[in-house]
Amino acid sequence: MPELPEVETVARDLRPLLVGRTLVAVRRSKKALRQAWDKSWEVLLANRRVEAVERRGKWLLVGLDGGAYLMVHLGMTGQFTVVGPGVAVETHTHLVFPLDNAHELRFRDARRFGSVTYFADRPAWETFLVGRLGPEPWDVDPKAWQAGLKATRRNLKATLLDQTFVAGVGNIYADESCFAARLDPRRSADGLSAAEAGRLLRAVRQVLTKAIEARGSTIRNYVGGSGLGGGYQAEFAVYGRTGEPCLRCETPIAHTRLAGRATHYCPRCQK
DNA sequence: AAGTCTCCCTGAGTGC
DNA sequence: TGCACTCAGGGAGACT
Numbered sequence: 157m158p159e160l161p162e163v164e165t166v167a168r169d170l171r172p173l174l175v176g177r178t179l180v181a182v183r184r185s186k187k188a189l190r191q192a193w194d195k196s197w198e199v200l201l202a203n204r205r206v207e208a209v210e211r212r213g214k215w216l217l218v219g220l221d222g223g224a225y226l227m228v229h230l231g232m233t234g235q236f237t238v239v240g241p242g243v244a245v246e247t248h249t250h251l252v253f254p255l256d257n258a259h260e261l262r263f264r265d266a267r268r269f270g271s272v273t274y275f276a277d278r279p280a281w282e283t284f285l286v287g288r289l290g291p292e293p294w295d296v297d298p299k300a301w302q303a304g305l306k307a308t309r310r311n312l313k314a315t316l317l318d319q320t321f322v323a324g325v326g327n328i329y330a331d332e333s334c335f336a337a338r339l340d341p342r343r344s345a346d347g348l349s350a351a352e353a354g355r356l357l358r359a360v361r362q363v364l365t366k367a368i369e370a371r372g373s374t375i376r377n378y379v380g381g382s383g384l385g386g387g388y389q390a391e392f393a394v395y396g397r398t399g400e401p402c403l404r405c406e407t408p409i410a411h412t413r414l415a416g417r418a419t420h421y422c423p424r425c426q427k
Numbered sequence: 428a429a430g431t432c433t434c435c436c437t438g439a440g441t442g443c
Numbered sequence: 444t445g446c447a448c449t450c451a452g453g454g455a456g457a458c459t
Contacts, residue, residue: 158452158453159452159453162452190435190453190454190455214452214453214454229453229454230452230453231436231452231453231454232436232437232451232452232453233436233437233438233451233452248437265436266436266437266438267435267436267437267438267451267453268435268436268437269435269436269453269454270453288454308429308430309429309430310429310430310431314430314431317453319453319454326452326453327451327452327453328452329452373452375451375452376438376439376451376452377438378452395452415430415431416431416432416433417451417452418450418451428459429459430458430459431457431458431459432456432457432458432459433455433456433457433458434454434455434456434457435453435454435455437451438450438451439449439450439451440448440449440450440451441447441448441449441450442446442447442448442449443445443446443447443448
């Protein structure tokens with residue numbers, strides 16, 4: 157589910173609800189997430205005060221007093237929310253952190269592709285991300301972007317989905333970015349002109365910025381950190397619009413499969 | 428060795 | 444209503 161805009165929304169929602177609060181304890185379901193839970197973390201997390209909530213790519217980082225971090229990935233169906241007193245625990249809730257104000261921080265994930273991991277300090281999680289995560293879209297150097305595209309023969313869709321190339325773009329925003337740049341997602345990355353490469357980077361940034369402003373996209377079960385959904389799905393130009401008229405030229409939106417993912421594009425506007 | 432494929436897991440939707 | 448089947452926003456690891 158969640159790509160950069162959704163994870164950013166969760167971080168922004170959680171920040172005022174968590175910073176200054178203390179994680180009183182940890183309760184956990186028996187089911188394993190993507191990364192195994194180490195029981196020793198429960199002692200390390202108990203009675204830690206939250207100092208910061210950050211995002212890197214599609215990862216959430218909860219900074220704690222003493223310098224430790226809780227690192228969270230929402231996978232496809234993860235929800236990381238703060239709920240008030242007495243709210244019933246929903247199915248697939250795998251972690252519950254009671255807070256010092258009678259609220260609870262909860263991690264819920266039906267498919268369990270997500271993960272919640274403890275890191276002793278910032279260098280520890282930064283090291284974990286080396287080789288897994290590239291620059292944030294707004295930190296990408298345009299020259300390096302252009303060179304990176306030139307260096308791969310993969311298609312644009314696969315390249316945008318590569319988290320080491322640029323952090324945070326997933327299936328929806330890859331399609332929307334290609335449409336905004338008027339580029340065919342099937343094209344080989346190394347075939348882009350300098351002008352086209354620039355257009356693609358600007359499109360990625362613009363699409364993600366607008367999506368963040370709309371609190372991300374809720375097309376299935378995504379919710380932000382406060383439980384409130386997003387609204388960007390109403391602004392999709394191509395994603396999920398197979399056969400519907402292109403918003404620019406009214407040609408029916410086409411559908412194919414790239415990098416193992418459903419891909420949507422306008423066969424007339426995107427060259 | 429870059430690029431592609433398969434799998435992890437559950438739920439929702441579709442067609443019969 | 445039930446069953447079989449397909450697909451889903453991600454990422455790691457195994458292939459070619």
